[in-house]
Amino acid sequence: MAARIIDGKAIAAKVRQEIADEVSEFKAQHGVSPGITVVIVGDDPASHVYVRNKERAAQQVGMEGDVIKLPSGTSQEQLLQTVRELNADPAMHGILVQIPLPDHLDEDAVVRAIDPRKDVDGLHPENVGLLFGGQTRFAPATPQGVQRILVEEGVEVRGSHVVIVGRSNLVGKPLAGLLLGRGKGANATVTVCHTGTKDLGAETRRADVLVSATGIPGSITGDMVKPSAVVIDVGTTRVPDASKKSGYRLVGDVVFDEVAEVASAITPVPGGVGPMTIAMLLHNVLQAAKASVA
Numbered sequence: 652m653a654a655r656i657i658d659g660k661a662i663a664a665k666v667r668q669e670i671a672d673e674v675s676e677f678k679a680q681h682g683v684s685p686g687i688t689v690v691i692v693g694d695d696p697a698s699h700v701y702v703r704n705k706e707r708a709a710q711q712v713g714m715e716g717d718v719i720k721l722p723s724g725t726s727q728e729q730l731l732q733t734v735r736e737l738n739a740d741p742a743m744h745g746i747l748v749q750i751p752l753p754d755h756l757d758e759d760a761v762v763r764a765i766d767p768r769k770d771v772d773g774l775h776p777e778n779v780g781l782l783f784g785g786q787t788r789f790a791p792a793t794p795q796g797v798q799r800i801l802v803e804e805g806v807e808v809r810g811s812h813v814v815i816v817g818r819s820n821l822v823g824k825p826l827a828g829l830l831l832g833r834g835k836g837a838n839a840t841v842t843v844c845h846t847g848t849k850d851l852g853a854e855t856r857r858a859d860v861l862v863s864a865t866g867i868p869g870s871i872t873g874d875m876v877k878p879s880a881v882v883i884d885v886g887t888t889r890v891p892d893a894s895k896k897s898g899y900r901l902v903g904d905v906v907f908d909e910v911a912e913v914a915s916a917i918t919p920v921p922g923g924v925g926p927m928t929i930a931m932l933l934h935n936v937l938q939a940a941k942a943s944v945a
């Protein structure tokens with residue numbers, strides 16, 4: 652295997668330690684703890700696991716981490732009322748409504764109801780606009796995690812050609828916005844691919860840094876990667892696995908063994924981008940708390 656395997660867990664641990672240090676400084680200075688409330692509607696087991704992990708991670712760095720669990724029959728108005736109450740609560744600096752919501756609820760309307768200064772998911776239109784305008788307030792956590800991995804690994808992003816496969820509002824588009832910026836870990840030439848891209852392999856083979864976020868296991872093969880490229884696999888798909896206690900395992904988009912022969916560095920799944928997501932969410936909560944006292 653030629654590629655260096657990027658240890659996302661270790662980078663995330665470093666980021667969390669930095670945040671824990673800053674949180675204790677913040678508390679000492681201002682006498683308040685940065686706080687995040689996660690709102691979850693319904694009983695999707697995977698979402699409950701994610702929410703518990705976020706609550707625990709917040710508490711581990713010294714933040715207030717709360718969860719509001721609402722039944723699956725919650726009405727749009729009840730959910731909006733919960734959001735309004737959190738908007739008005741000065742002890743809560745970050746609000747996150749766990750997505751996906753049950754079908755009868757309008758996700759976009761809920762995101763728009765969150766006070767943009769507490770929108771630590773970075774999905775409110777005001778925050779999307781600020782990111783693309785070069786004045787980022789909150790970038791969504793996963794793309795921020797990808798950028799931080801590149802910085803921590805010493806990957807030269809400036810002037811590089813980054814190809815992103817996937818154009819979701821959560822990953823592909825905000826990552827393009829971040830890497831098009833002028834700061835550290837940015838200034839790249841960015842191509843964003845999707846299902847309308849004519850010849851995906853021709854695009855990905857031009858990448859110095861290839862980021863895949865399709866959610867389709869096996870969609871990036873060795874012949875799609877330029878020798879010595881850096882490959883970041885955002886994809887996380889549960890596939891049944893009877894040998895696991897949980898009954899499933901997580902796989903990425905990338906055919907790991909094949910691509911690791913060609914790339915110079917690669918993130919594994921699990922243990923690559925995944926751990927960075929919660930770390931960068933905590934980073935956003937800390938930024939929200941700092942802004943609230945500025």
Ligand SMILES: NC(=O)c1ccc[n+]([C@@H]2O[C@H](COP(=O)([O-])OP(=O)(O)OC[C@H]3O[C@@H](n4cnc5c(N)ncnc54)[C@H](OP(=O)(O)O)[C@@H]3O)[C@@H](O)[C@H]2O)c1
Nearest residue numbers: 793817818819822845846864865866885886887924925928
């Ligand atoms: N590690 C983490 O913390 C984390 C966080 C967020 C997401 N994820 C994972 O990342 C993956 C993507 O998430 P998402 O929310 O961005 O998913 P999404 O909303 O389903 O978007 C997938 C994107 O991939 C594109 N795509 C799918 N198949 C393709 C193909 N064969 N060729 C080219 N483009 C293709 C789609 O194109 P169209 O737009 O044309 O349909 C779409 O833009 C999922 O596996 C998700 O679980 C992981």
